[in-house]
Amino acid sequence: MRWYRKQPSFLKEGDEVAIVSPSWKVDEKKINDAVDFLENWGLKVRLGKNVFKDSGPFAGTDQERLDDLQAMTDDSTIKAIFFSRGGYGMLKIVDRIDFRGLRKNPKWYVGFSDITVMHLWLSEICGIISIHGEMPLNYSNPKKTPGTFESLRDLLFG
Numbered sequence: 307m308r309w310y311r312k313q314p315s316f317l318k319e320g321d322e323v324a325i326v327s328p329s330w331k332v333d334e335k336k337i338n339d340a341v342d343f344l345e346n347w348g349l350k351v352r353l354g355k356n357v358f359k360d361s362g363p364f365a366g367t368d369q370e371r372l373d374d375l376q377a378m379t380d381d382s383t384i385k386a387i388f389f390s391r392g393g394y395g396m397l398k399i400v401d402r403i404d405f406r407g408l409r410k411n412p413k414w415y416v417g418f419s420d421i422t423v424m425h426l427w428l429s430e431i432c433g434i435i436s437i438h439g440e441m442p443l444n445y446s447n448p449k450k451t452p453g454t455f456e457s458l459r460d461l462l463f464g
Contacts, residue, residue: 316464319348324378326354327365330393340442391443392419
């Protein structure tokens with residue numbers, strides 16, 4: 307049952323955001339580049355404690371990935387959560403996330419690929435608007451157009 311239809315507040319300079327890895331592992335340099343990228347937008351970036359874990363193709367065990375996502379979902383100071391990359395893995399944990407904290411503190415969730423299941427869950431179960439958008443894995447990719455990132459920033463900052 308849907309709680310309500312809610313758009314999170316737009317971001318502003320100085321807001322704290324998070325990067326988590328609920329699916330496949332990602333190269334540390336790409337995440338460090340993404341931190342710099344988001345900091346250039348005036349944001350403070352916190353990484354999930356398991357963001358660089360390695361468990362087969364995944365960024366940690368199901369429980370480690372869930373713990374990171376849950377911690378950032380529960381933290382009222384985090385205004386947006388960026389998923390480092392897709393792959394496969396979100397489907398294994400999405401039904402175990404406790405979204406009750408979003409009632410008081412809705413936030414943006416940004417990603418695509420297998421993260422789409424999270425967008426569907428947020429929309430249909432929680433009634434929260436999220437962004438099917440570029441992920442930190444690609445923030446330093448020279449093949450991406452500036453418009454890709456400008457539109458993401460415009461969406462997040464209103």
